[in-house]
Amino acid sequence: MKNLRFSIGLLFGILLTIKSIAQDHPSERVRADFEKIKSTISGIIPFPELEKARNYTIQRINQIKNASANAAIPFINWSEKGPRGIGGRTRALMFDPNDVQYKKVWAGGAAGGLWYNNDITDANAVWNKVDDFWDNIAISCIAASPQNSQVFYVGTGEGWNNLDAVRGGGIWKTTNGGVTWSRLASTIPSTNTTFSYIQKIQVNTQGQVFAGTKQGLMISNDGGLTWSLATTIGSQTITDIEIAADGVIYAATNPSKIYKTNNVSNDGTSWTNITPPATTGNRTEIALSNNLVGSNQVIYATSINNTNNFAWFKKSTNAGITWTDLTIPTWNGSTNEITSNQGWYDLIIKISPINANLVIIGGAEHSRSTDGGQTWVSGNIGIHTDHHAVEFKPNNSNEVIMGNDGGIYYSPNYGDPNIHAHSVTASARNNGYSVTQFYTVAIKNIANDNYILGGTQDNGTLKVDISQQASVATGGDGVQCFIDKDDANVQISSYIYNNYYLLNRNGVYQKAIIGDSNSGVFLNPADYDSQNNILYTYKNYGSNSTSFYVVTEVGSNNVVQTVTIAQAMSVSFIKVGLLPNTIFVGTSSGGIYKITDFRGSSPTITRINLPANGFTSSGEVSSIDFGSSDNELLVTLSNYDTKSVWYTSTQGAYWISKDENSYGLPNIPVRYGIFNPLDKNQVFLATELGVWTSNDFNAINPNWTPTNANLANVRCDMLIYREADKKIVVATHGRGIFTTNLLPCQNGYLSLVSPTNDVLNGQDVLTTATEVNAKNKIANGGTNMLRVRDKITLSPNADGSTGFKAANGSTFIANVNGCY
Template structure:
């Protein structure tokens, strides 16, 4: 499918962390500055790590990174690299932010996702394709089809709720397609960042209105209600109140599009603080297409410092009837009533019976959409933690969530068939064919927001992942559509014992650690640190590479268990700079743990406040080895498989003004650091993997994909040609099967066959290499070479000096399939170091031998 992207700037988007099971952000009383909450919240995690230590980042760094990544992808295509293969899940969905239905063809549905672009189906949901993923920012705020010309599609980038991560990674404006999503054209409003709603004149596809919220973390002028009269070529800001008040909703009278309604929302967020309300949260009306506006007040709550997010809906069948949903409290935006007007907005009356007072729980800023049946004004939905429905014009309400997931953001009723309803929430997309009596979950949209992934090393078809709002999930077969949940909450770290895969460890947020002794079934709680400890939103755990019955757990100090988690003991003091000034118990924490495979007494940790610490004594003594490293959130520490003094550190954050390295290495245990970022874009790097058999082969995951280096970071290449421009949070490797697994935050999991890389041996070569042993070594006279052949082959065993000169052929014979032992004689050679080379049937391996 051809894509024509014409935008001057692309801002990567990531939206998204909600909270435990129901995504509930706890209400916190204001502290510090009046009207603000200064206690940090769990979903600050994504913003905080990228903005540390200055609490902001420069958007131009993202634009530069996009251009570098785009060029790297083109180079990968020229190298004829392989494509990433989808892993799923497709049967467990992620957040749907908006839905658009074709007005005359019930089979055509568009689904906007939080961080995965736009999906489209033409057969009512049986099959889906991504129609918007490389054009621009792939966080989708709203999608609108022109009623008079439904192949005209407007897409507004940037989810407009108040989630902290929607301010960390934002939209870059409006895109337009005139051929049903086949091709897109950038239409500006670059700094609008978060789009609440798009409304198109029913009779004129060139006249459209965009409700823009502007930046979340801070203030800007590019917010309010925008209008275009020429299909998006030019925009005019027709309603603007202040640099901290945006427009969250807009509705047009379908019989007279000059009558426009707009809801404004005053909200601002700062690191560790927020105020989601104010006196400029209001409803306005225009009778002349937006040239002039009047404030609507009669019967509505008086706007004050506590007035929060407002939702609007107009009845298509009786456009004099409007509904508004109000919230109050600058921290929680709790439900404050459903209001109805029967005179086109002139007067209003609260009509709900109080039965849905908890529809938004304590985070109404995340919800608030209203939807009215296009054929009857008395049938309407209020979308919140649940889906609430009224059949009597808003007076009484029922919970119609039924078998669906919670956290509703989208719902559309087909204008020609009101029995056909499509709903979207944090669990994906649902379709009802009978007016909402029954709902079916839609498969085929791989848009999960994943934190971590794990391959069962003994049964690599078994794949696990930690998912936002969907807990810890797994596939027992490797199929994309049979994933199942094994632990609730938001899923984070998950580990499978590589020697006994009956033991599976998983956690939900803040380090609540569970263990299964049955391959993932029957998870039981085992640990969550000391009550006074600080634990990260994504608390690191690690199985010791030499003995996986030993497990490490990172709080602000490091814990170790030697009995699979039955008992934990701290093996360090606080390895961070101490508690965050906000008083948070989820910052000032360890973020990554690495134990050297060649020396389990050597342990490295990284922290969220820029520290890297190491012990060479199994935890008895620790050294801070951060000198020479940039002061950034440490995302990962990895060690060489053969040398405990060689380690790698990856960092989050964006370049501010000067160059910022994101991958560094040490070969002396942290005394000195070298930058090996080379040609990588200067954006957050979230993970690094060192190939266990080829230590110079490195893989990194960043905010736009996966890269690899075959020369220990001297040069980097992007891996694959089809990875979406989305955040890759985690990687896992199965060396024997030669595939790399990537967990993305918005497009589920993908895997890549790394055997196609020149530096990676085939499975057969790898097995041969690992079987080879020379004993004794060092040698006095005779020694044995022991190895296994995959098949019978003629071959040679030769001895070279270190200059590469052939000294002696020790064997020239036929080697049998299976185990071989060949005795060779070094007695005629002087003392020194030699290279023994075994070559048979295309299998070649060289090993050093010392002659005493």
């Protein structure tokens, strides 16, 4: 979404250069994702199917944990690789009421789960995750009960009509200050769809819980066991709930309405409409003063118009009886720049708890008033854009925390009216808060190298170092990125459409190699040929042709050409072929084409997945991967309600669906798929719900299984393989980057720990059956055939083959038929 506007050392000048094109396009981003995953039957996102798939996935994960079923590929164990220091979209923030110093803070990532930090004032304090395997980790809001500070409620699901929003799974509750959590059965969307999206939760001093949903304001008098609807408000979308210090409850809606009630025991029928007269609007936000209540209650309220900018901004000093207009804050002289046409998505108002004249408003940008909204100062204080949450520290209102698309920020003085807004200081508090939403990832083809390059939503293309600390290589939404497999000095990052940049070995910007914001698609497909230093990107298509940008001599002369072929294709994926000057192209309608002599005088274009050859799916092609040759293809499609995984060993002469009803894969988007290059009978899929794998892909039923040990219940967007050290990397859209080491040829893998009766006898010698197997497969008696982790002894058997024995407690890996 919006480009980063903060300085990062020497990159500041680079970011300013890129800033002219790196503007926010939220509607285009969400539309792009919607098209990628919408149902091929209904044309909408079938959220009940996603909820069903979540339940099924959790069941399968629990079965694996309980050893009643086997993970598809043994020994796959994911390891988190950051990024540290740069966060992601954050809507939920709360100071812990049980910490008398109010240093402990809770936060929720919009797709990355619930976290806590024990000292928000300490820049080095590390965030701790609560549980990556809640049934849903799309955290939207959090509230504590003033009746019992040990009771917290956490809501899930983004209800702001962004098409890429992660659907929620209800409300979670703790009764011991966050030590343990459980989901409220009354809010599980599979049985109560009202709780699919929860915008706000508030709890009053009587312990009543108020949940703002897209289907109305829900009220619970029994701690969330049962709920009733505020019938006066009805089924309107609730955009905000606030409770005044005297107990009066206020609610705002979309379309623009404001209601209040002081009857805390009512059944939801005694709400009064206090909407400012002669106003219209959509999403509405309100803020209440804590120090002026009753008939003197101060309310700030604003609503968004059809262009998603301010429709009106008003204030009441008598609890909503009368209203006066406020000055609409500006950024760079423009009122629209605060909201930047996305007030439907970014909007928050907060009043200082001790000073009703000090108000902070956040939209795409942020602004502060110290005179009750008459004048505003919009200062660049080093805070990321797209604001969703603001909280004043309860025991020191000078201190403020903010949640936005860049994570969490802390200011020791933003709430101090005596400090001019331009002099306020603020800094990120994202150490270990790994909720970044990645689209793509690239790594150097160097064994054990820890450098990672990744394209992210609203946080640019990030580079992550060995300590997992991240910094921005280029700004805006990061999309495709590549690192040359033969020369890590050549790296490519990109922004939306056809904006591609050359980086050096350390991820430092060198130059723009394509700068075109008028062609391609928002998250534009591309691929890079490391052997020949050629970048291919999609440009556009017409009625009878399709154009591509081709950049040759990448890293040196960077020669840009446009290549047009005589075939109309709405391109969704590009894969460089194994043969020179050949590419494979997937389309948004399910077509797959092989193009040979691509840059030559007579390119040949062949559609290789005709329905007559068995390929019956429609939808967007999300990935193409090669097996032992380019005759063997794995293809995935990302839409709901389609067969998502296809295989051919005949380059399309005959296709086999690997996603039938009984094959184990739920009805979810499959965003990427790769063969295990070390065992082509194994396949990894990046899906809406983690990584799924098959250990026997060539079987009729591949028996798909979630393979998420130490990963998360999170959307995954991309998988890549590093040949140098047999490592797979997955880019998640909400929990950062994870890697796992592959152990080739799993069927021949030996990892023996002695003594165990089924492996070694009491003399620490292999049992007869295992010894026979070993002596037949371990060749030549070479010591290089074993990875020695402890004492291993090789000795000849009677027939001259090699046997071995191990000391007590030793662990070793045998090289069997050339595979570990």
